[in-house]
Amino acid sequence: MENFIAFNPTKLYFGHNVLGQLPKEISSLGSKVLLLTGQGSVKKYGYYQQVVDSLKKSGKRIIEFSGIKPNPIVDDAEKAVSLAQKEQIDFIVALGGGSVIDTAKMVNMAYANNLPVWDIMKHEAKPVKKIPLIALLTLAATGTEMNGAAVIQNHETHEKIGYFNPLMYPIASFLDPSWTFTVPKNQTVNGIIDLIAHSLEAFFSGGDAPLSDRFVAANILETMDYTPKLLNNLTDYDLRARMMWTATVAENGTTMHGRATSGDWGTHALAHHISLLWDTPHGQTLSIIFPAWMKAMQYKIENRLQKLGYLLTGKNISAPDTIHIFETFFKTIDAPTKFSDIGLTGTDKQSLLKLWQKNQPQGMNITLNDNDYQNILALI
Ligand code: NZQ
Ligand code: ZN
Secondary structure (H helix, E strand, C coil), X not given: CCCCCCCCCCEEEECCCHHHHHHHHHCCCCCEEEEECXXXXXXXCCHHHHHHHHHHHCCCEEEEECCCCCCXXXXXXXXXXXXXXXXXXXXXXXXXXXXXXXXXHHHHHHHHHCCCHHHHHCCCCCXXXXXXXXXXXXXCCCCHHHCCEEEEEXXXXXXXXXXXXXXXXXXXXXXXXXXXXXXXXHHHHXXXXXXXXXXXXXXXXXXXXXXXXXXXXXXXXXXHHHHHHHHHCCCCHHHHHHHHHHHHHCCCCCCCCCCCCCCCCHHHHHHHHHHHHHXXXXXXXXXXHHHHHHHHCHHHHHHHHHHHHHHHHXXXXXHHHHHHHHHHHHHHCCCCCCHHHHCCCHHHHHHHHHHHHHHCCCCCCCCCCHHHHHHHHHXX
């Protein structure tokens, strides 16, 4: 097992009506709050009003920035930073899914340190302080509610990249599974794919970490167990709660301890380029890329695939049979596994290849070369 530091400073409030505990949590955080939201779902379904009521009852003055898009862009983050500077806010509340919370994390870094968002993302400027960030999660998927990462797109530089900083963990996150009842079926499927992909990214990291491997397998088995029931009953509290917790655990460090790198992430790096080019939802990019990546990289990860197959089935199964488990699962839940499933063509594949060749997406453990890019593309 490799050396590691276990660190997760986010206080997680999980369950029925957790919003009731928000006033106590924010009582000492200052009076001016920047409230960040997405493109309207939180207003449509009433979560926004509940939050506004709670903030007002706590005596806070609300400065609002809304309209953050799925696959968030750096321009919106910069606009929110300008507003924060103008209003001299004391803390941030992010109400929404991963896109809103990720934007809030970068707004926090840029505002607290007076630095441009993209310079921070590209490691050209180093933030050293933060203001408090509270996340109110409405969608189970990314795990951003309990980690220090953010992912942002830049259409000028043609990049969608991740950035990690321990300062970016929310100080507290509120997860009420009933707030996810309204997430439509296709978006629920996207979240399920994302949390499975995160579990797999951890598994394909380097080093020997048997307990973390078992956590990965347990998270995937738990997800495969509740998924068919949940997709038939989107408003079942217990099934939504199971999904919400597996999504958090997939990306809050639990599956990483003892590994040589904090995940492989080659698959995410490849998949982000699909979102960048066609604004494809994050989950869909992963159900397309992951099975193809496992097939193309089998020559490097055969033993790991066999071990994963054993942990999932209790039997000695082959690497292709392990990959088949995921491909079949994705197909059963109507997730795309081929380029054509999302309406893209051979010409689009060439555009993707060109962008991969320019940006050179890489895994942290399993390196990718031009041949790998071509092999992966041939499989999708
Ligand atoms: O924009 P609104 O109107 O809020 O609607 C959103 C959006 O259309 C909607 N939604 C959210 N909560 C809802 C709801 N609809 C009905 N009821 C609710 N309760 O869902 C749509 C998708 O929202 P989004 O926030 O984009 O989804 P997700 O949470 O999957 O976040 C995706 C982003 O996170 C990044 C992805 O790359 C992508 O940009 N990731 C962040 C990570 C991290 N910070 O650790 C790791 C991930 O691997 C991922 O890369
Ligand atoms: Zn992801």
